[in-house]
Amino acid sequence: MTGPKIYFIWITSFTIAVSAATISIEEQHQRTFSDYDDNDNDEVFKDPSMSSLSSLNAMDTASISILPPQLPTITVLPPIKKQITIPMYQGYGAHYVQLDVGSSNPQPQTFLLDTGSASIGVPCNECIDCGSKRSHADFNQNLSRSYQESTCEDCHMGKCDLDTGRCMIETNYLGGCSWSGKEGTDWAVPSFGDGWQQRHKDHNFSPSSITSIGEASSATNRLRTIIGTEENDISEVKSSSSSSSSKSHSTTPFDFDVIRHKFKLDFACMTSTGGQFKTQLSNGIAGMGLSTLSLWMQMYNNRAIDTKQFSMCVSKNLFFGEIAGALTLGGNDERLNQSPMRYMQLHSEDGMHGVGIRKIHVHKSGGETIADMDFTKLDDFEHVKVDSATLNDGGVILDSGTTNTYLSEKLRPALDEAWLEVTGQKFPTEPIKISSAEIKKWPTLVFQMKGPEKSINLDIDRTTSDMKVAFPSSRYMQLNARTKMFEPRFILGEDYGNIIGENFMRGHNVFFDVDNWLVGFADSDCDYKYLETGTPSEKVDPYISRKDLNTLVRSHMCEKNKWICIVLSFIDSLYLIFLLAAAAIVLQSYIETRRKIRILSVESLRNEDGEKDQSKRSTKDWAKLLQKNSFEPCEIC
Structure with missing residues (x-):
């Protein structure tokens, strides 16, 4: 019986040894996590009854009770969604955003957002007669070590020029705008703009984490350094960030978030421009249409975002070049929504975002939003008597690159009839001299858009009924500061087709959900400053009078430059x-x-x-x- 007993003791000892090894490994794991804890306890995973392994040999094997190892509790966090919200800026009509393009020293470039096209391009240093006074200097591809000019084999956006072997692009737009250039690729990343870099709470970059302007400038320079790092140098960036984390804690989370959204951008290096491209404030243009070449789709294909979704929250800023909304890539920033999201059906209209109009109504009492209207009071509405087929003849698109809203001339008789019934006059076709207070009393147009065609089981409530969008007089009429007259921005004609432009989208967070073929509208003041700081921006009355407008412009100029204010005061004194x-x-x-x-x-x-x-x-x-x-x-x- 000695043999079996020795064999049993040997088996028991081996089991204890394995348990001890497991405990030792667990202790090593605990030491790894507790390196960040000042109260490190090496005995945290040890059972008191097993504190001395040598004493087990003297114990009766029948009394040995081996406890299972106490594994640490591991909380599995959901993956962080690749979604980023950046500011939009007020251009000469349309809005634009900033991307940092290139490596070595990434160059800030601004792109007009155009949901009515797909091509992406910026003027390069070889651009001839491309205008001036843009927001940033032209892109110099010679200063970026990662820029690659596309050959005929890599031609995606344009056509091959057999004489030069280059991929050349030529694009024309309605209204006479055009540009041409050569295709190329380079690294790019969405930018939070010049100056203070990303105080968005999702990136742990708040004003309290920056103690001086010098530290903010250092964070900005470090950001551009990391954007310009090649993919095979990421380990070097991580090492650098780890070593500097104690010096500048606020920049580290932000650095790695920027890396998550870095992608290879296929774009055109513009060599010539025509029309308004010579005078626009932004450098270039970024197509946001339904194409693999559009900005959001390139980000999706490069895994810089997780979903085929983006949202544009459009506001109006009286001063060009100032923040006027927010662009969310990879989803919808619900913090901007001031009403439930209402959805309409989306379809492709020759590669653009096509939607359908069911009806148009005239709300007699005005109002800025749908929430201002009581749809149970039928007498408050005058229906524009035109059928849906006429409204949608030729297709209707959402086009953020077009300032005004255009519909078919066929709508005019019915609109004039309804407008005459409500106001006693036809809908204006020419500028009129009228006060801001009177314009505020004008009716509001209500567009009833075709809702989703079928019920979709999603994580949020999306009704299958039609949805309505308010189009108030502050958006379909605009004050011309030079002529002091109000000009119509809702135009009926046959020159442009049916285009729902930027002025229709303004005052809404517009969610382009291509994954589910829906477009959502939520009322919003699109205050990007609120997202960054938690402090709402000062709101400007959309019906501001000319006198108050002049006072506001002067105050803004004085804030930007005190010398301008001194000069203006001197001029006032001379006057x-x-x-x-x-x-x-x-x-x-x-x-x-x-x-x-x-x-x-x-x-x-x-x-x-x-x-x-x-x-x-x-x-x-x-x-x-x-x-x-x-x-x-x-x-x-």
Whole structure:
């Protein structure tokens, strides 16, 4: 019986040894996690009854109780969604965003967002007669070590030029805009703009984490360094970030979030431009249409975002180049929504975002949003009597690159009839002189859009009924500061087709959900500053008067540059002095004229009276003579 007993003891010892090894491994894991804990406890995973393995040999094997190892509790976090929200800026009509393009020293470039096209391009250093005074300098491909010019074998956007072996692109737009260039690729990443870099709470980059402007500038420079790092150098970036984390804790999470959205951009290096491309504020253009070449689709294919979704929250800024909304790539930033998201059906209209209009109504009492209207009061609405086929003849697209909204001329008789019923006049086709207070009283157009064609089982409630969008007078009419007249921005004609433009989208967070072929509208003031700082921006009345507008413009100029404010104050002082001097001159002239009239009147009376000794006349005598002769000063003047 000795053999079996020894064999049993050997098996038991082996089991204990394995358990001890497991405990040792667990301790190593605990030490790894507890490196971040000042109260490190090496015994955290040990059972008190097994504190001494040597004492087990003296124990009766029948009394041994081996406990299972106490594994650490591991919480599995869901993967972080690749979604990023960046500011949009006010251009000369349409809006634009900034991307940092290139490596070595990434160059900030701005792109007009155009859901009505797919091509992407920016002027390069070889661009001839491409205009000036844009937001940033032209892209210099020679300064980026990662820029690659596409050959005929890599031609995606354009056509091969057999003479040069280059992939050349030529694009024309409605309204006479055009550009041409050569295709190339380079690294790019969505940018949070120049200056303060990303204070968005999702990136742990808040104002409290930056103690000085110098630290913010350092974070900006470090950001551009990391954007310009090649993929095979990521390990070097991580090592650098780890070593500097104690010095600049706020930049590390932000650095790695930027890397997550870095992607290879296929774009055109513009060599010539025409039309408004020469005068626009943004550098280039980024197509957001339904194409593999569009900005959001390139990001999706390069795994810079997880979903085929993006949203544009469009607001109006009175000052060009200032933040005017937000672009979310990879989803919808629900913090911007001020009402439930309402959905319409999306379809491809020649590669563009096509939608359908069911009806158009005129709301007599106005209102900025759908929430301002009571649809149970049918008498408050006048229906535009036109069928859906006419409204959608030729297709309807959502086009953020077009400032105005255009529909078919066939709609005019029905719209004029409804407008005449509500206002007593036809819908304006020419600029009109009217006050902002009066424009505010004008009716609101209500577009009833075709809802989703079928019920879709998604994680949020999406009704299958039609949805409505308010189109108030603050968007279909616009004040021209030069002429001081209001101009219609809802235009009926046959030149452009049916285009729902930027002014229709304004005041909404517009969610392009291509994964589910839906477009959502939610009311929003699109305050990107609120997302960054938690402090709402100061709102400007959309019906601001001309006087208040001038005051606001002056205040804004003074905030930007105190010297401008000093110059303006000096000009005001000169103007006041000029007015006083002019008034003094006029007064002096009047007094002098009256004096001369008096003298001439006296001489005329003397000649008429014929007396030689006029000095004997009394004041009463002169008064009688003046009254008698009824002298007219105008004749003397």
